Amino acid sequence: xxxxxxxxxxxxxxxxxxxxxxxxxxxxxxxxxxxxxxxxxxxxxxxxxxxxxxxxxxxxxxxxxxxxxxxxxxxxxxxxxxxxxxxxxxxxxxxxxxxxxxxxxxxxxxxxxxxxxxxxxxxxxxxxxxxxxxxxxxxxxxxxxxxxxxxxxxxxxxxxxxxxxxxxxxxxxxxxxxxxxxxxxxxxxxxxxxxxxxxxxxxxxxxxxxxxxxxxxxxxxxxxxxxxxxxxxxxxxxxxxxxxxxxxxxxxxxx
Amino acid sequence: xxxxxxxxxxxxxxxxxxxxxxxxxxxxxxxxxxxxxxxxxxxxxxxxxxxxxxxxxxxxxxxxxxxxxxxxxxxxxxxxxxxxxxxxxxxxxxxxxxxxxxxxxxxxxxxxxxxxxxxxxxxxxxxxxxxxxxxxxxxxxxxxxxxxxxxxxxxxxxxxxxxxxxxxxxxxxxxxxxxxxxxxxxxxxxxxxxxxxxxxxxxxxxxxxxxxxxxxxxxxxxxxxxxxxxxxxxxxxxxxxxxxxxxxxxxxxxxxxxxxxxxxxxxxxxxxxxxxxxxxxxxxxxxxxxxxxxxxxxxxxxxxxxxxxxxxxxxxxxxxxxxxxxxxxxxxxxxxxxxxxxxxxxxxxxxxxxxxxxxxxxxxxxxxxxxxxxxxxxxxxxxxxxxxxxxxxxxxxxxxxxxxxxxxxxxxxxxxxxxxxxxxxxxxxxxxxxx
Numbered sequence: 001x002x003x004x005x006x007x008x009x010x011x012x013x014x015x016x017x018x019x020x021x022x023x024x025x026x027x028x029x030x031x032x033x034x035x036x037x038x039x040x041x042x043x044x045x046x047x048x049x050x051x052x053x054x055x056x057x058x059x060x061x062x063x064x065x066x067x068x069x070x071x072x073x074x075x076x077x078x079x080x081x082x083x084x085x086x087x088x089x090x091x092x093x094x095x096x097x098x099x100x101x102x103x104x105x106x107x108x109x110x111x112x113x114x115x116x117x118x119x120x121x122x123x124x125x126x127x128x129x130x131x132x133x134x135x136x137x138x139x140x141x142x143x144x145x146x147x148x149x150x151x152x153x154x155x156x157x158x159x160x161x162x163x164x165x166x167x168x169x170x171x172x173x174x175x176x177x178x179x180x181x182x183x184x185x186x187x188x189x190x191x192x193x194x195x196x197x198x199x200x201x202x203x204x205x206x207x208x209x210x211x212x213x214x215x216x217x218x219x220x221x222x223x224x225x226x227x228x229x230x231x232x233x234x235x236x237x238x239x240x241x242x243x244x245x246x247x248x249x250x251x252x253x254x255x
Numbered sequence: 256x257x258x259x260x261x262x263x264x265x266x267x268x269x270x271x272x273x274x275x276x277x278x279x280x281x282x283x284x285x286x287x288x289x290x291x292x293x294x295x296x297x298x299x300x301x302x303x304x305x306x307x308x309x310x311x312x313x314x315x316x317x318x319x320x321x322x323x324x325x326x327x328x329x330x331x332x333x334x335x336x337x338x339x340x341x342x343x344x345x346x347x348x349x350x351x352x353x354x355x356x357x358x359x360x361x362x363x364x365x366x367x368x369x370x371x372x373x374x375x376x377x378x379x380x381x382x383x384x385x386x387x388x389x390x391x392x393x394x395x396x397x398x399x400x401x402x403x404x405x406x407x408x409x410x411x412x413x414x415x416x417x418x419x420x421x422x423x424x425x426x427x428x429x430x431x432x433x434x435x436x437x438x439x440x441x442x443x444x445x446x447x448x449x450x451x452x453x454x455x456x457x458x459x460x461x462x463x464x465x466x467x468x469x470x471x472x473x474x475x476x477x478x479x480x481x482x483x484x485x486x487x488x489x490x491x492x493x494x495x496x497x498x499x500x501x502x503x504x505x506x507x508x509x510x511x512x513x514x515x516x517x518x519x520x521x522x523x524x525x526x527x528x529x530x531x532x533x534x535x536x537x538x539x540x541x542x543x544x545x546x547x548x549x550x551x552x553x554x555x556x557x558x559x560x561x562x563x564x565x566x567x568x569x570x571x572x573x574x575x576x577x578x579x580x581x582x583x584x585x586x587x588x589x590x591x592x593x594x595x596x597x598x599x600x601x602x603x604x605x606x607x608x609x610x611x612x613x614x615x616x617x618x619x620x621x622x623x624x625x626x627x628x629x630x631x632x633x634x635x636x637x638x639x640x641x642x643x644x645x646x647x648x649x650x651x652x653x654x655x656x657x658x659x660x661x662x663x664x665x666x667x668x669x670x671x672x673x674x675x676x677x678x679x680x681x682x683x684x685x686x687x688x689x690x
Contacts, residue, residue: 216542
């Protein structure tokens with residue numbers, strides 16, 4: 001139950017008055033819920049723009065990742081080709097390099113390409129997802145060869161095999177990867193911070209970071225209201241995806 | 256990142272990026288301007304200046320308002336102010352932007368980082384502009400000019416500056432018939448007298464301060480030490496000033512008079528405890544005065560940090576600098592000059608935000624005089640600047656600061672013996688100063 005505590009704390013603070021946030025010992029139940037905090041948080045900057053950017057960036061990333069990951073994982077799982085082991089090793093290596101190492105060269109490249117003022121710097125570097133390729137490959141390898149063989153005998157193209165067999169049978173893995181991707185990019189602060197120089201291309205996380213006071217006393221009730229706004233879509237997606245995962249787990253390949 | 260390493264990284268990446276630029280097939284999309292009234296495109300004949308800053312929250316709003324006042328009164332220049340994260344994050348962003356040639360024209364720079372950028376020669380020397388506008392270094396309070404002149408060049412000017420100061424619950428002191436402490440000795444007596452214990456548990460503390468390097472540095476200066484020695488080769492408080500400082504804090508901590516907060520969120524904790532009357536006196540930035548005043552239900556006053564051998568205080572906050580790569584320096588100077596001299600510029604921002612007035616003209620203005628008459632606490636903060644001295648000036652400071660934090664943790668949280676801890680810190684500092 002420990003993980004719920006900060007969550008409840010956030011919701012409680014988001015409904016307090018400033019005076020209540022300043023009390024010690026802290027307040028748990030706001031005397032009268034201050035819904036206006038949400039209005040104030042969202043009118044502090046171009047929140048619609050932030051929200052739109054968050055949605056575009058996150059969903060573009062997921063879409064691109066699925067387009068890259070699924071064929072790659074299929075190739076690693078089903079084909080034999082020269083250098084397969086080394087290539088897969090490189091994928092895993094990519095999985096181990098944190099963004100804090102690569103951001104300067106990536107920024108310089110994108111600045112040279114003149115893309116800094118667009119949303120691309122937040123999308124392109126995440127076109128592929130090594131963790132996802134790894135997970136999907138494991139999954140694809142478990143799918144019985146007989147099913148794939150029989151599809152090939154029926155003259156199904158490789159893409160048809162992926163679309164009609166691999167994807168439906170690997171839904172749990174795909175949903176999991178997509179969900180992880182969604183949460184990590186929706187909540188990402190570091191990457192948009194170093195990749196964006198203007199308000200027009202910034203996501204929600206940056207908008208909420210702007211509510212903090214650099215020196216002096218922050219309006220925590222407003223910041224927490226912003227954070228609630230940030231978290232709600234994650235909860236919605238999670239509820240939706242978890243149903244998917246459960247459904248997918250109850251589906252079995254061989255009937 | 257040290258210079259050699261970054262040079263190598265940058266050299267390597269320019270090679271790669273050249274290859275990438277060759278094969279970037281379109282994909283260029285221009286984003287529409289944000290709905291915040293910021294224009295990405297400007298009408299012909301208008302100079303657009305990029306100004307990066309680190310102010311969020313209310314102070315960020317005051318700064319935006321100041322920029323808007325400038326834009327409304329200057330049809331030929333438009334300043335676009337963009338928040339770039341915390342002070343540290345802004346530094347990271349500047350480093351990469353300078354390398355990528357996407358840097359702004361003007362930037363806010365936390366004072367301790369100015370030297371690093373000055374030595375990399377990426378900041379413009381504003382001396383010629385100042386001469387043309389008949390501005391001299393003497394127009395600014397001396398205590399705020401510690402990070403402005405490097406190598407004979409004026410590379411930054413003060414803007415949103417603060418100092419630590421003593422915040423006092425005077426009602427609490429009056430109840431006990433105590434005077435406002437002026438020396439360490441007074442402070443010790445007062446802090447101990449304010450303690451309330453119930454069943455051996457401390458219910459009210461005398462003194463507190465956030466977990467930060469700022470306050471030990473202030474006290475080391477008060478004990479007549481310097482953070483770095485004159486030559487910048489080692490620390491300047493190994494003649495007992497450091498030991499004295501931490502011994503003083505430990506003594507107060509063990510008697511229950513000092514509450515030293517947990518590291519995480521220490522500033523908030525201390526503020527909350529002070530306004531909730533769980534602490535009688537706190538050392539804290541001038542930046543919290545406005546909010547504390549609005550929330551304190553007691554007689555709230557400020558005073559100079561108490562002296563040991565001498566009165567002394569470090570300063571904080573940020574300066575404004577012009578980037579050497581800017582192609583719009585005339586317009587950039589016009590903005591900086593307006594901020595420094597126009598009553599609607601920096602002066603109004605200071606009135607709004609509560610940062611320290613940063614030119615002598617401001618201090619003489621009626622607006623600031625009225626403010627001080629209404630709120631004498633603010634005058635105390637400015638007057639304390641006569642004792643301002645920043646002795647932690649060195650390019651290696653950001654790394655050494657991390658080591659100093661470790662020493663503070665070891666002493667204040669883990670009860671490690673003071674002298675060996677400071678000796679270890681001294682060795683680390685010397686190593687980093689050599690690099």
